[in-house]
Amino acid sequence: MKVIEILEEAAKRVHKNVKHLAGTKESGTDHGVGAGGDISRRIDIVAEKTVLDYLREINFECTVFGEECGMVELSPNPKGFVIMDAIDGSTNAVRGLPFYCCSLAFTPEDRLGSVTDGVVMDLHNGDLYSASKGKGAYMNGKKIQVHKEKPVYFVVGVDISGISSDALPRLAPILAASNHVRHFGAVALELAIFARGLVDVFVDLRRKLRITDIAAGYLIALEAGGYVVDENYMPLDSNLSYDKRISFIAAANKETLAETMRKLGLPNNA
Amino acid sequence: MKVIEILEEAAKRVHKNVKHLAGTKESGTDHGVGAGGDISRRIDIVAEKTVLDYLREINFECTVFGEECGMVELSPNPKGFVIMDAIDGSTNAVRGLPFYCCSLAFTPEDRLGSVTDGVVMDLHNGDLYSASKGKGAYMNGKKIQVHKEKPVYFVVGVDISGISSDALPRLAPILAASNHVRHFGAVALELAIFARGLVDVFVDLRRKLRITDIAAGYLIALEAGGYVVDENYMPLDSNLSYDKRISFIAAANKETLAETMRKLGLPNNA
Structure with missing residues (x-):
């Protein structure tokens, strides 16, 4: 098996x-x-x-x-x-x-x-x-694959549960720019539907996610052709620790990733 | 009929x-x-x-x-x-x-x-x-009725699609305080599931909602025992106009409403 x-x-x-x-x-x-x-x-x-x-x-x-x-x-x-x-x-x-x-x-x-x-x-x-x-x-x-075409309506997933007052303003430019912001409340599944092309971008800058939340969804998103990076435009990585906290940005194509990183004030190329 | x-x-x-x-x-x-x-x-x-x-x-x-x-x-x-x-x-x-x-x-x-x-x-x-x-x-x-008991995990619905950089910081206190923020992307249905007790609070301070978005959900939420007010702690009202834009706060009970309004820096009694 x-x-x-x-x-x-x-x-x-x-x-x-x-x-x-x-x-x-x-x-x-x-x-x-x-x-x-x-x-x-x-x-x-x-x-x-x-x-x-x-x-x-x-x-x-x-x-x-x-x-x-x-x-x-x-x-x-x-x-x-x-x-x-x-x-x-x-x-x-x-x-x-x-x-x-x-x-x-x-x-x-x-x-x-x-x-x-x-x-x-x-x-x-x-x-x-x-x-x-x-x-x-x-x-x-x-x-399945991520939504490669430029969508007419950009759907942006975010995780803002318990977001700190410091981190929230960083999201302001992408929230203001999208009329279709979503937060369904289970990041692994949000990455899966991103992988399937239902959502164009997903951002979590809270530094709260655990490895257990993201391990499977991360691979599925990558294998579906998505781009997923941390705040330094680096692949997600870490040893398996309960103390590790993760932020990430996922986007359906390279241009959208660069544009999203730019709006967030983050490095936008490797 | x-x-x-x-x-x-x-x-x-x-x-x-x-x-x-x-x-x-x-x-x-x-x-x-x-x-x-x-x-x-x-x-x-x-x-x-x-x-x-x-x-x-x-x-x-x-x-x-x-x-x-x-x-x-x-x-x-x-x-x-x-x-x-x-x-x-x-x-x-x-x-x-x-x-x-x-x-x-x-x-x-x-x-x-x-x-x-x-x-x-x-x-x-x-x-x-x-x-x-x-x-x-x-x-x-x-x-159906709203969730009257004090929940162990407070679920807070918000509408942040296209929210302005002015309005966003007003939400900071309730986002920071809830580990279960949700935004599903259809306010009428979000009010219906609030009425059914699946969500405890719903807040939209964008001043973007139209009467067509809210007319049915508002009545359903009220008839299920919910509290729904505008930014002045007043009932929602307006003539039927396409120019009218609405903000509102819905809460499953009076205490939660007062607490939410207070966190948002809004009047918390009539």
Whole structure:
């Protein structure tokens, strides 16, 4: 079984196991603070357990780097790391807002930049996004790509949850310039729909994102032909640490990326 | 046939007629600038024609105040006005983002404050929200209400599309304070899901919204027990004019409204 198939099967099991929980009171029960620093809700715990149980069941020799569970060694001879945010967009899921997903990635080494496989499953409608390095990005088995044409209406995704009063004004030029700003509330899935061409630009300058939020969506966006860089116009990278916080800019083509970076007052070529 | 039933039937026909268009190139064809000032797309035109055809078919004696078509007198003896944004969230619809709706309201007089009936139809999933003055708000025939309990995770909706650099800093305190900011991109439907309790607060301080965007959602939010005021803590009102631009703050209870207004530096009691 290929690694990508393992991640896909794990995500499908999460979909099956959390379906009945979305929008219920039960889903939101507090389970204490997880490794990533947020409160774990029941739906997070059920989803993580589903992935962990499955990886154990098939004896997948890896270490899990999980949003809630922390580092879990499933084997003394791990082939690599499964980077897991079993529910990205937990608040949406708990409240019944139809935008949340399961994000799973695999890397043979202890680095975000070494991710070889990524899966994002839309847990509301069951759409499955996946990518393996060098092999393109797929939704439900069909190849996808970012929106390469210049769109008539530019759709700009942003993450502004808890944004600091320092960071907010930096976004002013792109917010003022777009009549179609969006924030759905689950970055992994926002990157997946960017990869599919529904959104042209996505910006998160909060320096709050974790590796678990972005590992799978980052690969899918790149494999779909997107450009994704940090505030220094560099590829995203870091060792797998819970302290690491990420900002990034994603754009559907090079011109849009340069233009967006320029508006944000950031370096606009490598 | 009651007025609310007429609006519901019209919205259902829109749902049926635009289903195949969402996410297609055809849906986005440019049809020139509409009465409200935006470019009309093919999907807007098909949806408006559906409503107008139906109202003519049943000889509903009214004047239509439409987002694209402008004022259309369907009778020399109108009983009132149908305020129509046949597609709110057209860009989402055209791009295939699953959040757009049909918004229809009725008022016997030429005023937003006199609206007696409102319908918002989620054109992606077919959920039908409706309210008649004094009779509560409903989704698919079941009574709905705003989220009265104090939520563990506060979800704050905002409209920041094309927000000016003057207005943006005013939002800073509420963005910094909420880890769950959302912007789905169709205010009528955002008010409907607020009415249903999925979102706790919604703020639009851009002074860009039109009466057609808000007429139905406003009544549904009020009838679901929500508080909706303008920047002066006053009820929303205006005659039916295409020049009128609206800002508003919606909150699920009085305390949250006062707290939000305070953070925004606005008057926090009447």
